[in-house]
Amino acid sequence: MSSSTQPFSFPLKPFSISPRLALAAGLVALFVAVPLIYIFLRALGANPEDWQRLLQTRLWRLMGNTLALVAAVTSGTLVIGVGMAWLTERTDLPGRKAWRWMLALPLAIPAYIGAILHLALLRPRGGIIPQWLETTFGFPVPTPSPLGFWGAAFILTAFMFPYVYLLSGAAFRSQHAALEEAARALGRTPWQTFWQVTLPAMRPGLLAGALLVTLDVLAEYGTVALLRYETFSSAIFAQLYGRYDRSAASILSGVLVSLAMLVLWAEIQLQGQARFTQMEGNWRPAPLAPLGGWKFPALLLVSVVVSISLLIPLLVLFLWSIQAVLDPQTLAQVVRTGSQGFARFAWNSLWTSALAALLAVTLSLPVARLSARYPSRLSRLLARLCQVGYAIPGVVIALSLVLLVNRFFPILYATPLLVVIAYVLRHMPQAVRASESALGQLSASLEEASRTLGRTSLQTLFQVTLPLILPGLLAGGALVFLTSLKELPATLLLRPAGFDTLAVRVWMWASDGFYIQAAPAALLLVLVSAFPLSFLLRREQMFR
Amino acid sequence: MKTLQIQNLTKQFPSATQPAVNNVSFALENGEILALVGPSGCGKTTTLRLIAGLERPDSGSITINGTLAASETCFLPPEKRGVGLVFQDHALFPHLTVFDNVAFGLHGCRATSRQGRKREEIQATVLDMLRLVGMDSLARRYPHALSGGERQRVALARALAPRPVLVLMDEPFSSLDADMRLEMREQVRNILKAMQATVVFVTHDQEEALFMGDRLAVFQRGQIEQIGAPEEIFHASATRFVAEFMGDSDFLPGWARPDGIETSIGLLPQANNLPLASNVEVAVRADDIDFDPDEIGNAVIAARFFRGAFNVYRLRLDSGQILHAFKEHTCILPVGARVRARVSAGHPLAVFEKIDS
Numbered sequence: 001m002s003s004s005t006q007p008f009s010f011p012l013k014p015f016s017i018s019p020r021l022a023l024a025a026g027l028v029a030l031f032v033a034v035p036l037i038y039i040f041l042r043a044l045g046a047n048p049e050d051w052q053r054l055l056q057t058r059l060w061r062l063m064g065n066t067l068a069l070v071a072a073v074t075s076g077t078l079v080i081g082v083g084m085a086w087l088t089e090r091t092d093l094p095g096r097k098a099w100r101w102m103l104a105l106p107l108a109i110p111a112y113i114g115a116i117l118h119l120a121l122l123r124p125r126g127g128i129i130p131q132w133l134e135t136t137f138g139f140p141v142p143t144p145s146p147l148g149f150w151g152a153a154f155i156l157t158a159f160m161f162p163y164v165y166l167l168s169g170a171a172f173r174s175q176h177a178a179l180e181e182a183a184r185a186l187g188r189t190p191w192q193t194f195w196q197v198t199l200p201a202m203r204p205g206l207l208a209g210a211l212l213v214t215l216d217v218l219a220e221y222g223t224v225a226l227l228r229y230e231t232f233s234s235a236i237f238a239q240l241y242g243r244y245d246r247s248a249a250s251i252l253s254g255v256l257v258s259l260a261m262l263v264l265w266a267e268i269q270l271q272g273q274a275r276f277t278q279m280e281g282n283w284r285p286a287p288l289a290p291l292g293g294w295k296f297p298a299l300l301l302v303s304v305v306v307s308i309s310l311l312i313p314l315l316v317l318f319l320w321s322i323q324a325v326l327d328p329q330t331l332a333q334v335v336r337t338g339s340q341g342f343a344r345f346a347w348n349s350l351w352t353s354a355l356a357a358l359l360a361v362t363l364s365l366p367v368a369r370l371s372a373r374y375p376s377r378l379s380r381l382l383a384r385l386c387q388v389g390y391a392i393p394g395v396v397i398a399l400s401l402v403l404l405v406n407r408f409f410p411i412l413y414a415t416p417l418l419v420v421i422a423y424v425l426r427h428m429p430q431a432v433r434a435s436e437s438a439l440g441q442l443s444a445s446l447e448e449a450s451r452t453l454g455r456t457s458l459q460t461l462f463q464v465t466l467p468l469i470l471p472g473l474l475a476g477g478a479l480v481f482l483t484s485l486k487e488l489p490a491t492l493l494l495r496p497a498g499f500d501t502l503a504v505r506v507w508m509w510a511s512d513g514f515y516i517q518a519a520p521a522a523l524l525l526v527l528v529s530a531f532p533l534s535f536l537l538r539r540e541q542m543f544r
Numbered sequence: 545m546k547t548l549q550i551q552n553l554t555k556q557f558p559s560a561t562q563p564a565v566n567n568v569s570f571a572l573e574n575g576e577i578l579a580l581v582g583p584s585g586c587g588k589t590t591t592l593r594l595i596a597g598l599e600r601p602d603s604g605s606i607t608i609n610g611t612l613a614a615s616e617t618c619f620l621p622p623e624k625r626g627v628g629l630v631f632q633d634h635a636l637f638p639h640l641t642v643f644d645n646v647a648f649g650l651h652g653c654r655a656t657s658r659q660g661r662k663r664e665e666i667q668a669t670v671l672d673m674l675r676l677v678g679m680d681s682l683a684r685r686y687p688h689a690l691s692g693g694e695r696q697r698v699a700l701a702r703a704l705a706p707r708p709v710l711v712l713m714d715e716p717f718s719s720l721d722a723d724m725r726l727e728m729r730e731q732v733r734n735i736l737k738a739m740q741a742t743v744v745f746v747t748h749d750q751e752e753a754l755f756m757g758d759r760l761a762v763f764q765r766g767q768i769e770q771i772g773a774p775e776e777i778f779h780a781s782a783t784r785f786v787a788e789f790m791g792d793s794d795f796l797p798g799w800a801r802p803d804g805i806e807t808s809i810g811l812l813p814q815a816n817n818l819p820l821a822s823n824v825e826v827a828v829r830a831d832d833i834d835f836d837p838d839e840i841g842n843a844v845i846a847a848r849f850f851r852g853a854f855n856v857y858r859l860r861l862d863s864g865q866i867l868h869a870f871k872e873h874t875c876i877l878p879v880g881a882r883v884r885a886r887v888s889a890g891h892p893l894a895v896f897e898k899i900d901s
Contacts (some may be wrong), residue, residue, distance in 0.1 A: 218600065445635035448598050452624035452629040453649035467639050 009504055013300050019498045022378070024366035029385040031363070033426050035400035036257065036388050042403060055250055058235065062252070065258070066231040069152060069224070076157035077213045078206065081164025082199075082393045084305060087298055089172040092288045095297070095334035099302055100169070104162050104537055106309040110486040110503065112222025113157040113522050116311050116347035116510040118125070118155050119226060122146035152229040160216055164209035169542050171205035172198075178287040211218025211267040218260050220508065221489035226487030233254040236395045237489055238261040246403065253396040260391035261512070268387060317526065320519030340500060344526060349501040352416060352483035356423035357477040360431035363424070364476065368435035373444060383436065387429045389400045398493035414496040419462040423484040430483065438472020439465075475539055485529050502528075547742040548572040548595065548710055555590055555602035564590040566622055574712075577736060577743040579757030581750055583789065584838065588746045588764035592712050595744060596629050597622035609709045616742035628703030630713040634695045635685035638691070642698050643683040646670045649706040673701040676735060688712050692720045696728055704739060712741045717752065721829050729755055750790045754778065764787050781894045787827035794867050795825040797898065805895060809885050811844055814892050823898035830856055832889035833869040837877060843867070843883035859885050 025220065052063070084103050090095045119126050123146055133141040183197040184190070199206075225234045234254055239249040291298050324330045327439065335342050364386070372381040392400075401422055405412045411420050442465065450460040466473075489501050495504065502525040509518035537543045549571045549573070556563040561645035565587045566827065572578050580588035593599045593798045597620060605615040608627065613620040628649075636645050648667045674680040687695060695825055696716060703711055716732070717725045733756055739811055741857055745756050753760050761771040762785075772783040781787035788899065798807040800818035805811070812826060835857070846866070847858040855871045867885060877883070887893070 049728055153794075272572040443633060443635060445631040445633055446637060448596070448622070449629065449631060449637070449702075450648070451598070452596055452625075452627055452712075453702070454623045456621070464637060 010421075018374075021366055021370055021374075025370040025379070025382045028367050029382040031473050032389060033385045035397060035404065036392055037397055038404055038512065039250065039257060039392075039400045042250035042486050043129060044245075044401075045298055046251050052249055054248060054276040059252075059255065062230065062232050062235055063255070065149075065229065066218065066256075068149065069156070070214050071147070071159060073156045074210050074213050074215045076153065076212055076521055077161040077164045079303060080157065080161040082168045083162070084165050084302065087302060089169050089279055090286060090289055091291050091298065092290060092295075093298055093302070099306070101537070102306045102310055102507070103165050103302075104543075105163045105530065105533065106159050108482075109159055109310070109313055109526050110222065110488070111156055111524065112183050112218060112226060112488055113317075113506065114186045114313060115152075115223040115226045116506070116515065116522070117316050118146050118151065120515045121316070124225045143515045147228050149516075152224050154224050155227065156217055156220060160213050161305075163212045163216075164206070166540070166542070167205045167209035170200060170540065171202035173285070173542060174516045175201060175537060176287060180286055183190065188214045208267060209264055214263050214386075215260055215267070215390050218256065218263070219395075221393070221395055227510070232259075232297045232425055233393050233395050234490065236399065236423040237493070238406070240395070240402075240493060246399070249399050250403075252433045253399055256498065257392060257396055260393065261388070264387065264391040267390075268384060291439065314523075314526070317519050317523040320516045320525045324509040324520050327516075330517050334520055340498065342521070345458065345500050345502050345505045345521060346528075348416070348499060349485055349503065349525070349528070352420050352501065353481045354426065356420050356484045357431075357481040359420065360424045360428050361435065364428065364431035364435040365531055367432055368439050372436055372439035372442075383432060386432045389426045389428045392426060394422070394426060394487055394490035397426050398490040400495070401425075401490075401494060416496060416499050418494045419499070422490040423480070423487060426487070427480040427483050427491065430479040434472055434476025434479065435469070438469040438476075441472070442466065445520060459516055471539075475504060475536055478535050481531055482532040546571040546607075546896060547574045547576075547603075547609055548744070549607040550591075550595070551605045551607075553591065553594060553606065554602050555599060556596055556602055563602075563766050565594065565601075568766070568768055569604075570761060570768065570771055572742055572744065574742055576735070576742045577758045578744060579745045579747060579753035579760045580763055581747055581757075581760055581789075582763030582769075584748060588748075588761075588763045589714055590766075591763075592629075592706055592714055592746050595710070596627055596712055597625050599670075613667050614764065618900075624707050626706075627712055628706065628708035628863075630699050630703045630711070630716045632715040632718055633698040634687075634716075634719070636690075636698055636702070636858045638687050639675035640686075641683065642674070642679060642687070642690070643670055644687050645687070645698055646673055646702045646705050649702060669705060671821050673705045674698075675739070676704075676729075677701045677831065693724050693728055694721060697731075700732060700735065704735075709742065711741045713745045715741060715746055715748065717747075718749075719840055725752075730758075738853075754790075757792050762789065764789075777892060779894075780825060784825065784827070784896045787896070791829050793827040793829050793894075794865075795896075796828050796865065796867065798824050798895075800895075801823050807866075807887075809866065809887065812887055814895070816895060818895070818897065825896050825898050827894040827896070828840040828867065828887065828889070829872060830868040830870045832887060832893060833859075833885060834888035835859060835869055835883040835885040837881060838884035839882055841882045843885045844882050845879050845881050845883060847879060848877070859883065861885065 013059055049245075050094050053099050084099075084151075087093050088099050088103065093099065098123075119127070122130070122143060124143065125128060127143075127146070130141065130143050133143070166368055177195055179201060180193050183193040188196060220231070221233045221237055225237065232255065236252045236256065239245045239252065283481055288385065367382055367386050370379040389397075401418055405418060414422075446464055446468070447460050448466045451457070456464060486503060488507055495501070500508070502521050504521045506518045506525060509521070545721065551569050552658060553565055553568045554563055555565040568587070570578070579592060582588050582846075590599060594601050594614070595608075595629060596721050600619055601614050603616055605898060606613045608625055611620070613625050626728055637648065639687060640648065645668045647666055650669060672684070674683055677700055679694060679697050679701060681689065682694065687698070694718075699716070703713075714881065721900060729752060739834060745753075747753050747756070752775055753775075757774060760774055760777045762769045764785050769784045770777055772780075777786060780788055782791075787793045796807050796809070798805040798812065800806075800816060800822045801811075802820065803811075804813040805816070805824060807826060818824060833840070841894055843859040843861045845857055846860040849856040849858070850873070851899060852873065856875070857869045857871060859869060860866045861867065869885065871877075
């Protein structure tokens with residue numbers, strides 16, 4: 001009789017869009033999209049002879065190099081990331097909680113610092129390990145070259161697998177135990193269950209992780225440059241920095257961004273599906289698989305991974321830092337370079353990254369609010385436009401900004417502000433995603449309640465909305481801060497002369513071969529990055 | 545002066561094919577509770593949101609306490625309307641205590657001349673409100689530490705605290721358990737009546753609407769089908785939809801005669817001015833039908849539903865028509881038994897001209 005037990009379901013109302021909000025969001029999206037559009041225009045409008053020349057000579061080789069590296073790193077990170085996630089989430093591996101942290105923390109180490117250490121330890125002449133072998137055995141022992149494709153693939157895999165680890169760990173964790181039990185009841189062995197049910201059910205999470213890695217490899221400059229493996233990013237950088245050939249750089253950038261847009265498009269398509277793995281009310285964790293006799297091989301494997309991507313880099317940086325501090329001459333170099341002190345680099349890093357985080361989060365608010373509260377085709381389009389930063393590698397942002405600013409705002413050229421703008425453009429997607437999810441979790445009726453209780457929309461924003469979404473906004477800000485801190489190529493290309501950040505200093509010293517001198521700055525960079533990272537990790541179910 | 549006056553209100557959402565609210569007019573006296581009732585998507589919640597100022601009407605006007613709140617040319621934002629709104633999900637601010645939630649509407653209000661209200665005065669008002677809803681002992685709690693019924697009462701206290709001229713309630717009991725709901729609606733109605741509040745109450749539950757409303761407005765497809773006292777809506781349904789929605793009516797076909805309606809279970813003596821021999825339908829509810837076992841009767845028992853205090857029998861007439869009838873809980877007859885059904889209503893039944901479909 002009474003139908004009151006059935007849930008009342010009226011679709012979320014498509015309110016009449018507030019024109020002020022739509023305008024603000026539109027401006028933000030425009031700001032983010034302009035550098036991308038401009039690069040395409042420059043690429044298409046480039047000298048046809050340059051196109052001809054590049055097509056005949058370097059383009060295909062660069063494409064091959066880049067795609068090969070993407071394929072190798074993506075599959076490497078998938079194998080290691082999923083493997084480690086399975087061991088820490090689904091088995092009775094001893095010390096899982098500690099391993100989880102150690103497997104996620106390599107995200108605080110920029111890959112180029114890994115590459116610097118790799119080179120210092122392994123380079124054929126003068127590397128620490130070959131030298132040690134020579135003195136031990138009395139003759140040069142051939143060691144594998146740290147350079148080229150394999151070197152780059154190794155380093156990038158070692159420092160990027162945590163993306164896949166975190167996403168697949170969350171997927172393993174949120175999977176309902178009944179899923180695997182059903183497969184077993186239907187006659188599958190545990191092994192078949194893993195391949196036929198467990199992994200396919202995590203596919204959205206895995207693909208999202210793989211695509212993030214792909215975008216990062218496409219954008220990576222420091223590692224490939226240092227290890228002398230030419231990809232689009234390093235080629236564009238060389239055109240800009242050495243030869244100053246903007247036409248060729250634009251063409252290469254156009255191709256690279258097209259490639260990245262393709263990947264980003266796939267990633268955005270998958271975003272919605274990744275939510276599929278969320279926990280349901282009656283969720284029950286899957287039981288842990290007993291490792292039995294495999295316990296020690298498993299521990300060994302995890303230790304090797306953690307050593308390569310976290311412990312050895314930290315240890316070496318630490319030892320070198322001590323060495324640098326103890327040696328008066330090196331210390332003097334570290335503390336004062338030219339007219340600038342160490343504190344100045346650190347300060348430059350901090351304020352540019354912090355300002356970028358603040359700006360990115362602030363700018364993300366109108367876009368996120370529009371797409372969370374007024375879902376429509378327009379708001380979706382604006383939100384997607386704000387995701388393009390993922391697809392624009394640092395070198396391309398730098399090129400686009402140099403060209404744009406020279407032409408339209410010469411006053412901005414060679415100011416630190418330009419560096420901040422580059423950070424904001426590149427890392428806007430992270431801020432938009434964080435703000436969107438924070439606002440999405442906030443019921444619209446809370447804001448409406450505030451309005452009916454006499455608050456204006458602005459008062460409501462400050463008294464109700466912001467206090468409630470603050471943790472989500474902080475997370476977005478922390479992510480932007482973290483990635484801006486590690487950013488290298490755009491900073492190198494856009495900074496005014498003499499404006500050094502920690503990342504820039506590490507890079508300059510290391511490229512000149514002063515590894516020990518670079519160590520304190522690198523260690524500080526890693527330690528500072530570890531703070532926002534641990535704040536972000538603590539928000540995840542896995543690290544509670 | 546009417547507390548609320550709504551004239552020709554229309555609202556069309558861009559994505560919808562027909563208006564969510566279509567040319568709706570009604571008015572509310574001071575101290576009156578009006579229940580808007582209808583199926584999901586009928587426009588009742590949109591009407592409420594239009595009154596609150598959370599949506600902008602396309603045309604028509606809303607006048608609250610003599611002040612024009614919305615028309616084609618003017619739009620008063622929600623914070624200036626002086627209405628209290630109780631939400632379906634309660635919408636308590638999770639970052640504020642129960643006390644601060646209730647006090648929220650008392651600080652810095654622009655809507656009325658409450659500015660400069662002293663701290664002690666606010667405190668006293670909040671405590672009064674919390675006492676009224678029986679929540680004064682939990683004033684320091686945060687919303688997440690409250691039960692559903694407690695949240696409900698805080699939401700009501702918060703909406704009532706600024707003494708709004710009009711209280712709007714959007715399915716306030718739908719998130720509560722069934723037994724809690726019965727208890728709450730009695731409490732809430734008593735509180736509203738004690739405060740002499742003027743209330744617009746939205747629900748999709750006809751029983752709740754009959755209980756809460758001094759008057760009911762039955763909505764369908766954005767329009768008001770009928771507005772009136774609960775008894776009037778229930779016994780003298782103006783349309784077939786109202787009869788069907790408000791009380792699980794069966795529709796018995798018949799033919800109009802000057803002295804009554806001829807049906808397959810006999811003549812229904814009920815004067816009418818319908819055209820002679822026109823096809824009509826009589827809305828009959830289970831309490832209007834009775835039957836006795838009869839070997840040569842006009843129906844068979846198709847099913848019996850035991851409801852504790854009584855039995856509901858489903859009868860299938862020889863024409864295939866289904867009717868329902870109440871019997872006391874001791875009267876148990878087997879399914880398949882032949883019976884004679886008859887109309888036993890002591891009041892005129894609602895008759896509708898048959899619409900050919």
